[in-house]
Amino acid sequence: MKITKKVIQFPASGHKVAAVLNIPEEAEGKKNPALVCVHPGSSCKEQTAGIYAEKMAENGYVTIVFDASCQGESEGEPRFAEIPAQRTEDIHCAVDYLTTLDLIDKDRIGVLGVCAGGGYAVNAAMSDHRIKAVGTVVGANIGRVQRESCENIAMTMEAAGKQRTAEINGAEPMIVGWIPGSKEELEKSGITDIDIVEAVDYYTTPRGKSPNSPNKLLFSSMNAMLSFDAFHLAEVLLTQPLQIIVGDKQGAFGSYRDGQELYKRAASQKKDILVLEGVSHYDLYDQPEPVAKAVAKLTSFYQENL
Known part of the structure; x- marks a missing residue:
């Protein structure tokens, strides 16, 4: 089906968020189901969520995908914050x-998040039951990821707080990288974990590189991530139909583990987890065969629940 892409903005917290609205050619003149598509941490609307x-x-779904506030082409300060x-x-x-x-049926809106965007999608759905169905692809709880990768949480929280104080008093923002900035940096680091290796391949090479995803993170926002639990109260508040998709090749980002945990904890009466064999976290970002399998599953899921 042919689609029309519209570059739009919508308001959020007093600023404007940059987005793309994808409209199927058959959508005009009727009420349609819609999906909010949420990108991973460090990512942007032009990459996997797009x-x-x-x-x-x-x-057949009207979809909206956007750059997070303070990132990409969206407005918001401080820049490169992940809050x-x-x-x-x-x-x-x-x-x-x-x-x-x-053209939108207000009672048929769903959410679809990738990686950390999956965790955010779950968290948003728990407090917003206008969202009628929740899909995650390699959904990850960014708070858990950051806590597990942090050598000393207390020291990092202290340092992030001091840096925030310094910046509000005129210091230059402290910007760090999400991942090694190149394959050369990766080799020097000695890191061999599959998720980190494939992240570098996705984000820093022509495979997925985008100027709106510059591998920049405001260090002072670490305190917000370290204290966050995307799945908090899922066993009480996450009641919408839920489709989880993960690969069984596990790495440091832990999306397989998070998928299993979310499946067990969600209060949803209708929930399913699809585990794709021989598939890694980043295979489900852009590789044709796993993405096609995920899209087929998601399409049937939303058809049943929106």
Whole structure:
């Protein structure tokens, strides 16, 4: 199915968020189901979430994919901040925007998140039951990921707080990298974990590199991530139908473990987890065969639940 792409903005927390609205050619003149597509940490709308947004639009859903506040082409300060509460609020505001469109059925809005975007999608759905169905692809709880990768949480929290104080008093922002900035940096680091290796291949090479995803993180936002649990109260508040998709090749980002945990904890009466054999975290970002399998599963899931 042919789709029309519209570059738009929507308001969030007093600033504007940059987004792309994907509209199937058959959507005009009727009320349609819609999906909010949420990108991973460090990512942008042109990367993996954009791939899923386009493919789901080709299957009949109006989709919106956007750059997180303070990142990419979106407004918001401080730049390169990763604030889970704001990331979740961005999703609420994307839903707000969709409800203003004549071509959207307000009772048929779902969310689809990739990696940390999956965790944020879950978190947003728990506090926003306008979201009627939740899908995650290699969904990860970014708080857990950061806590497990942090050598000393207490010291990092202290340092991040001091840096925030310094910046509000005029110091230059402290910007760090999410991952090694090149394959050469990766080799020097000695890191061999599959998720880190494939992250470098995805984000720093022509495979997935984008100017709106510059591998920059405001260090002072570490305190917000380290204290965040994307799945908090899932056993009480996550009641919408839930589709989880993961690969069984496990790495440091732990999306397989998070998928299993979310499946067990979710209060959803309708929930399913699809484990793709021989598939890694980053295979499900952009590799044709695993992505096609994920899209097929998601399409049937949303058809049943939106």
